[in-house]
Amino acid sequence: MSAILRFAPSPTGRLHIGNLRTALFNWLFARREGGLFVLRFDDTDCERSKREFADLIERDLAWLGITPHRVARQSERIALYDAAAEQLKTAGLLYPCFETPDELDRRRKRLAARGLPPVYGREALKLSADERAGLEAEGRRPHWRFLLPNFTDDPFAPTRTDLSFDDLVRGETTIDLASLSDPVLIREDGSYLYTLPSVVDDAEMGVTHVIRGDDHVTNTAVQAALFQALRVPMPRFGHHNLLTTIGGEGLSKRSGALSLETLREDGFEPMAVASLAVLVGMAGAIEPMADLAALETRLDLSAVSASASKFDPAELDRLNREIVHALPSAAVAERLARLGIPDGEAEAFWLAVRANCDKVVDAKGWAEIVYGAVMVPAPADAEEAVFRQAALRLFPAGAIGSETFRAWTSAIKAETGAKGKALFLPLRRAITGLDHGPELGPLLPLIGRERLETRLQQRPENQT
Template structure:
């Protein structure tokens, strides 16, 4: 049986690192099983869903390397949900309720005051046809609840009904359906909540595995009951732990700093982001993976912690730095070209500066130092002024080559007696305008004799 998995984000905001974790678990599992990955937008919330968010989610996933085999939008599949709702209504499993949010809140508070769980008591099931008509005449419109199969003959006397499933990540999991309220599937305005469309789509698309956050564990019990009520096969579910900030706060679409759009704009490499999103909270070292195929090989559901994991931006910086320091020129050619670095000099330039770049965009500053006009600081004292004059006089003739720096510094040392920091620091200040940076030797051929002379004369 071909594995079919899906990622079903709501296009109501930007994708953050926690969302990506779920998307990657599904994508990597599908890839490893030679299966199919579906991107399905849960856009039935007409007020909050935006097409621009959906487009951004697709761009974010493509940046990581996730390219769906199929894309669907729930807003275009309403007829399927209508048919399923009618089937459940005909079977007496979807019933109308007329309580307002305030009334429901008061009921929950009364139950809590009595030390009882806040489970809906199915009062609406007791309404006669005439009573429902009276409520609707008052202007009330019903929301619709699914009748959970947690009783034998009398729905007002629920009894413990264990629904067990073998969770792909957590192992054997048991949920008592009697501990849950009948879920609302349709709002009073006629729009669908997440639950029913998700079940209908999973069944119609033949989804075999659903991997999602462990905040959905109880939803799984509800959805399994709906699958069975519709006569559909129940997928295999897996629930992974959630990510929090370093401070322990849950991630949300308001977590702007951890939004993929922000991380991309800040110059992070997609495999640094993907590696940390998957490997955090999993046993073994958190290390940068070369590509998604290598990351899929590392994926081990049995090694995922059952408690929340903290997403540390410092770890992301470390992974990104390790990736950048090993990146070949071919991987950055186009980005360097956009910075004005020619292909003729690009490879040598990248090899010279990459160890001083935590992110590829930082190479732009070095490109300006190497190929552009810079402001060289004035000598700090007369000794440094004399040092620059000697360095200029001793600069070997002709364009610098691989051996120029060694010969040049040897001559300066012999004449001035400067060595170590006293030799290299004033030379670096004169050549780059900075007191730190890449090794000077490989930079000289890129800077060229003309710019070297101009900089040594400055000040």
């Protein structure tokens, strides 16, 4: 059977690089196995889920090159969850509870004061039909809990019940179901929490592998019990480590700084973001991958660190810089056109400036230097003023080509005796107005004779 994997984000905010890590692990694993990738929106929380966030998630993934084979929305599959809930109720495994959040909180605090784990004591199972009816008459609406299989005969006497599974990342993993509270599957308003819909969808869609953050390990034990209760096959699970900020805080949808939308708008290359999202916390060097196919070869779930990994923006800057410096002109042609670079000069321009660009958008600044009306600084002293006059007079006649700069600087050196920094720095300042930048030789044909002569002829009194 072909592998089927899924990424199931809640459309309640923007995707961040930590979410992308999960999406890429599943996407790359599916690619490697020749399988399918499902994008499944966990949007049963109608109050918080927004269609605009779902649309943004699809755009973010497409920017990275992730194209799902199927898109599903849990809000359109409620009938399946209703049927599963009825199956569990009929089996006596889904029971109504009437405690308020405040009552549950006080109960947990009493247990903690006695040094006991804050596990729900199944008090609702002791309610008679008349007591339940009385609570409902008071206006209370029940939430519904799943009865975990962690007892022999008496649900009020749970015993250690180890549930083990072979984790794709962590290896053999065991959770004691007696250490957990019966999970709430249905809220008071009748809406579903993530747990039951996830199990139902995984079964109905034939999901074979689930890779997600290690904050879901306990959830997996609960879901394993649900797979058994519904008598459907369970996928194989893997739990990767989480990403944190450089300060150690968890990433959040509410913090837009690391959202994919923000990174895209800030001019980062998709493969810089993807490379860091996958390779951070994995054995081997963090290096820029050319494409998702190359990144797929680096995916090794067994090499993922057991501890959280820190997202360092400096690493992203480095990866992006390395990718940009290697980009061919064809890869940036559309972006250069939007900057107004003439079609016939786009390749020569990009090859001249890319080594001085951390992001492709940085080419805009160099386009202004090449094609704009640059106001160069005044000569630092009389010697530099004489130097500029000589440079203007010695500029070679005829078409400007690849050898023009060499011939020009040789002539200036011969007349003035300037060499090294004393030759190239004042020349750069006179041509670009800057003390640093791309090699001047490839820039000369782009700047052109008219602009060059205008800059060399500028006088201090013309400047503002």
